[in-house]
Amino acid sequence: MVLKKKVNYGFSGYRVPVIPRGPRSVRRRGSHKKTVEDSQICAFELLAAVAGKLLLESEGSASSDAAEGNEPVIHRKQEQHGAGRTLRPECLDQGSCIESVSIAGQNLKSTLRDLPCVACDTVLESPSILSSSHLSKIVGHDVNFEISEIQSEVEELPGKVVGGSCNHGESCDGYVDNGIGRQLKAEGNHNRNTDLTTANTFISKDPMEIYVNTHQLTYYNSSVQLTSHRDSRHRNNVKVGRRDDGENHVGCSRPSSKIRAFRPQTRIGHRRIRKLLTSNFWKAAPKLKNYEFSNTGNSESISNSPEKGMKGDKIGSTVNKASGISSSVADHQASFQSRESHVKLIIKSFKVPELYIEVPESTTVGSLNVCNFPVLPYVCQRTVMEAVTAILQGGLHVGVLLRWKTVKDDNRTLLQTGISHNENLEMLGFTFEPSSAIASPFLSREILQLPASPILELGLSNASCDTPSVTNADNNGGSNHELTLSPVDVLTDGTAPDSRALVALPAMSVEALAVVPVNPKTRRSELVQRRTRRPFSVSEVEALVEAVETLGTxxxxxxxxxxxENEDHRTYVDLKDKWKTLVHTATIAPQQRRGEPVPLELLDQVLSAHGYWSQQQSKLHGKHQTKPLKISDAHVGGV
DNA sequence: CTTAGGG
DNA sequence: CCCTAAG
Structure with a gap:
């Protein structure tokens, strides 16, 4: 708040306003110098949150996924890099300290770790390479981790849970029966964890390794990346967010290929997400035709088909399209004997898209189930974990994208589709779409804002002009969320410089969010809290009045x-609203005024300024805007 | 993103 | 304060 010299006008002579109002397009926007957010701290916070959780989880959990490590693994370097299970405090001061955190009790490790290593050595005759059994296993395995933790909530939430993977083209129609005897089923998932009926049986033995960089949490190399940043506009909240840094890669063993990440819809950043979560989200829910919400009674059955439910609007055409093919799975075995040229694909890693966690100030620490991790007392690990869990637990649908277009025909061969062993795999991408519509709800209990269901896109291309745009954007001070389109820097894993890589890209699924609310009325209060009321102080009013006197209304x-400028909690809309109320206050009888009394003098100023500008506005009507103020000529007569 | 208004 | 239509 800045108090400036009072401008007297109207009675004692008005001073020509500083800036004539001209076309907005002409007026400069002033400096959008938003301080660069301290992403490092946030990143660490996120890390800490996750780490704490993981550490706890790891306690007492066996660690061997070897039993299931039958999937062919290629490019699996550095996987042991983060074997350590401790988080070193020293990292706090390091700008690029990479630490690993092992997470036990979750299957993510094996799955995620292997995921990137999915090598299609065998020829897949179906286009759905990505949906190969390997992937299915991995994903399915992964996806269902920690269901136990949220089981109770799952039972309360109608929605569908798609098995992590589907085999042989079966539709992934796992669902959650919301009845009393609700069960989680993963149809079509004949791999591990196929039966989700007893959701709580999914306890991973394999720790999940997380490589953390103080700047950004990164599930590096066959890992999920999590980065965070802080949104300056919401300093009142604790957030854990992900930044769109592109460092996830899916590799294709094919040499000569180059990697590029494409992110068709990365634009859906915090802002948008927030928007969705805060308003449209709830309103949209009722519009969904493929879901039925019946938490209030009667049948309570809910079924939703990802393919249907995802179609429809706003965001994610890619996603939607992708979902269309996500349920098909190539018959890995069948193609095994083929002697055709093989297309080798490797998904080295992918990152978890948007993780948006917002906790209002008013939330008590206790309610957050705070972890005992010293670094971040206010971020509850559980919250973070749930966020992650919610994203993955429901399973992932895999879609294939070629040159940004969804490959819809599952029956065509790879060759027919254009994915051949000889050609450069141009922009071959995959979409990992959370198939669980009920994932988010789990978070709602303690996370006031749900993370949008993510879609992981794995893009592959041979473009060589990869440009790390992330860096620039990050330094751009403020618009971290606007990082889009730019190719993500390619990470070739050093040892395989020529290898192609699929880059995991995030995307958001609005539809998925829309499906979340089981009970809009209830949820709203839980998830989207109003900003806390912050009455304007007299000094603020003074500053406001002064500014309005000068600038107009x-x-x-x-x-x-x-x-x-420096009061982030006061948006221009707030100021406008305040002015509105001030005018109203000044208009009504003193007895009717409430709240902290505003000095009469100020109210008088408000009144006169309001009157002046109103008049001015009317005068300007039809006149040149460049000469809005002619007061000097015709001094507004005194009173 | 901003404005302008209604809620 | 919130939400939105408009620009």
Whole structure:
């Protein structure tokens, strides 16, 4: 808030306003210098949160996934890099300290770790290479981890849970019966964890390794990457977010290929997510036709088909399309004997898309089930874990994208589709779409804002002009969420410089979010809290009045910049609203006024300024805007 | 993103 | 304060 010299006008002569109001397009926007957020701290916070959780989880959990490590693994380097299970405090001060955290009790490790290593040595005759059994296993395995932890909640939430993977083209129609005897089923998933009926049986023996970089949490190399940043606009909240840094890669063993990441819809950043979560989200839910919410009674049955439910609107055409083919799975075995050229694909890693966790200040620490991790007392590990869990537990649908287009025909061969052993695999991508529509709800209990269901896209291309745009954007001060389109820097894993890689890319599924609310009315209060009320102080009013006197009533942004630049909790809309109320207050009888009394003098100023600008506005009507103020000529007569 | 208004 | 239509 900035208090400036009072401007007297109207009675004692008005001073020509500073900036004539011109076309907005012409007026410069002023400096959008938002301080670069301290992403490192946040990253660490996230790490800490996760780490704490993981550490706890790891306690008492066996660690051997070898039993299931039958999948062919190629490119699996550094996987042991993060074998350690401790988080070193020293990292706090390091700018690029990479630590690993092992997570036990979750199957992520084996699955995620292997996921990137999915090598299609065998020829897959079906286009759905990605849906090969390997992937299915991996994903399915992974996806269902920790269901036990949220089981109780699952039971309360209608929704569908798709098995982590589907085999042989079967549709992934796992679902959750919301009845009393609700069960989680994963149809079509004949791999491990096929039966989700007893959800709580999914206890991974394999620790999940997380490589953490203080700057960004990274599930590196066959890992899921999590990065975080802080949104300056929501400093009142604790958030754990992911930044769109592209460092996930899926590799294709094919030399000569180059990697590029493409992120068709990365634009869906915090802001948008927030928007969805805060308003549209709830309203949209009722519109869904493929879901039935019946948490209130009667049948309570819910069924939703990802393919149907995902179609429809707004975001993610890619996603939607992808879902269309996600349920098909190539018959890995059948193609095994083929002697055709093989297309080798390796998914080295992929990152978890948006992890958006927002916790209001008013939330008590206890309610968050705070972890005992010293670093981040206010971020509850559980919250973070649930966020992750919610994203993956429901399973993933895999879609194939070729040159940004969804490959819909599952029956065509890879060759026919254009994915051949000889050609450069151009922009071959995969989409990992969370198949669980009920994932988010689990978080709602303690996370006030749900993370959007993510879609992981694995893109492959031979483009060589990879440009790490992330860096620039990050330094751009503020618009971290706007990182889009730019190719993500390719990580070739050093040892395989020529290998192609699929880059995991995030995307958001709006539809998925829309499906979440079981009971909109209830959820809303839980998830989207109103900002805490913050009555304007007299000094703030003074600053506001002063600014408005100078700038007028139609330039709230400028008013904000001028007088409340450093008060993030006061948006220009707030200022506008306050002015509105001030005018109203000044208009009504003193007896009717409430709240902290505003000095009469100020109210008088409000009144006069309001009157002046209103008049000015009317005067301007039809006149040149470049000469809005002619007051000097015709001094507004005194009173 | 901003404005302008209604809720 | 929130939500939205408009620009």
């Amino acid at each position: 139609g330039r709230w942004r400028d008013v904000k910049m001028r007088a409340f």
